[in-house]
Amino acid sequence: MEFERKEAPGRDPEKRIKDWDQLHEHLTEEELQEQGARCMDCGIPFCQTGEDKNGRTMGCPVHNLIPEWNDLVYRGKWKEALHRLHKTNNFPEFTGRACPAPCEGSCVLGIIEPPVAIKNIEQAIIDKGFEEGWVQPNPPENRTGKKVAVVGSGPAGLAAAAQANKAGHHVTVYERDKRIGGLLMYGIPNMKLEKSVVQRRVDLLREEGIAFVTGTEIGTDIPAPELTREYDAVILAGGATKPRDLEIEGRDLDGIHFAMDFLHANVEKLLDDEHKKKFISAEDKDVIVIGGGDTGTDCVSTSMRHGCNTLTQFEILPKPPESRGEDNPWPEWPHIYKVDYGQEEAKARFGDDPREYQVMTKKFVGDGDGNVKELHTVRIEWKTNEDGRKVPEEIPGTEKVWKADLVLLAMGFLGPENPVLEQLEVERDQRSNAKAKHGDYHTSVDGVFAAGDMRRGQSLIVWAINEGRGAARECDRYLTGTTELP
Structure with missing residues (x-):
């Protein structure tokens, strides 16, 4: 009731696309303690349940003792908070950065207010643990011989x-x-x-x-x-790791790549000065990312740092609602519209969210030399068929041609x-x-x-x-x- 939710501030999108440094700044210890104070010590902490419901994760799958380490941070007991965090999570430095935080989607406070900034607190605990030298190798005292x-x-x-x-x-x-x-x-x-x-x-x-x-x-x-x-x-x-392909006309043209091939080669180049493998660059290219998940977002953000000419992201599903629907109640993960870091960067540079919803790609067209030059698409709507399943139905008159010389397939695995x-x-x-x-x-x-x-x-x-x-x-x-x- 005293403190509002506050997240670690993101770096300016137009500045951060010029480097490969982390996306966010840090909250101060005082700010983190205030965020820990927002945790209500509720009777049933749904944040740590970790269940799958209707294909959506509800709460933390590793059952982090979230209310406990939130309270310890609030009281300034950081080393004890780290001990609690490591009881359930081997790698909080990874989840604190790369997890979408289903715990926050199930936060009880989130029913009436913005949820507790759990992810920020988690990252701060482990980062402080490394800074203070509290995280040390702990080999087993005895070996089983197995x-x-x-x-x-x-x-x-x-x-x-x-x-x-x-x-x-x-x-x-x-x-x-x-x-x-x-x-x-x-x-x-x-x-x-x-x-x-x-x-x-x-x-x-x-x-x-x-x-x-x-x-x-x-x-x-x-x-x-x-x-x-x-x-x-x-x-x-x-x-x-087997990627879902898009087997349509023109798929064999050059310039069409799986998302993970694009991302993998990019990381290799950044890590290895003697990198010999072919590097897929989006520099000065008209890029289309097909797929709206986290991998698609990573492709968007990476292309922005390469210096792409234009960028569009296709999503075959409808645009999510601004708030929870009746079929998506708390404490399920909220399936709502949000602008993730990659879309935020594209919007800052090009003026709008790069996503186009309910778009189906029909074929790729080449330039005569074996390279992709454009995509042909049609808008769709989802209808329920005789079996009760949702199926896409093309909308006549919505055909469109998109310019593209780099296409990234991010449609899952x-x-x-x-x-x-x-x-x-x-x-x-x-x-x-x-x-x-x-x-x-x-x-x-x-x-x-x-x-x-x-x-x-x-x-x-x-x-x-x-x-x-x-x-x-x-x-x-x-x-x-x-x-x-x-």
Whole structure:
């Protein structure tokens, strides 16, 4: 009642598109304490429930003890707040920057007022912990003699490795790229998650005894069955990295790329002065991003920093409402219209939100030399068919031609792409993911566990951490007959 919500101020969009530095400034300690004071110590803290409802996350999937560390920050007990935060979250420096904060969508205060600035407080706690030297390597006192292989070093893989190592097992993480981090390193742009922040945590994990093997793809460089022979257990956390394609006329033209190819190569160039791989640049180009999710937003923001000539983002769904609809009640994640950081930057430079809603791309057209030069689209509306499903219906007379010499496909992912599951003969679900029950994580193959996007499909970074922790817990139970891991 005394304090209004205040978030860390964003840097000027027109200035920040000239660099790759972080997007936001910081709140002062006094401001953060005031934001912590807004937490009501409510009877049922929905912010930490962490459930899926109607495909929408409700509350924090890692069950962060949010009211507790909010109160500790309010009282100036930062070290105790850090201890509470690390009880449930291995990597708050990642979620504090890159998580969309479903906890805030389920904040009880959010029913009548803007919710508590939970994400800002979380990031401030862990950043202060590193600044004060409170975050130190904590290797296990005893080793079990059991060996665990983790395939993939994204948030699920790193969380699984951290927890399995904490239990005393000898953990080796395999990563096909040259740097550890997976999505954290290569899929999230630098301004959203600084790579030094990722490397800092990787270095800590290495000091705690985890071995990392980079530039090695399981299933190609090393046959997957070799892991089951050499290790006592295997945790698969390779992600759902097979992109959804747009198989229409002209798809084979040059200048049409998957979003992750664009983002991955950009990060590689920024990190490696000796970068030899082809770099996809949006400089002086008319860019169209097809897809309206977080990956599409990252493509928008990256293109802005390259210095694109124009930028348009297509979304096939209708424009979200300004406030919650009747089918989207609290405490579900609010599906409402918002201008994210990438759209904010495009709007600052070009004068308007770059998104076009209910647009279907019909074909790509080339310039005669094999390069894309334009897109042909039509507006659609969503109708309910005889089976009760929503289907798109084209609106006559809404055809349009768009100029484009760089098209980025950011339409989501279809499932795992690597051959590990095939070589291990792991049973799949209907969406081609590794079949394993949430909470158990054991696949159809004895001693092989699956976690993160490889098991649940494309999801949030915080769900990946949840699943990595859970898979390590069940792996420990499998190896020792019991477990003390949460």
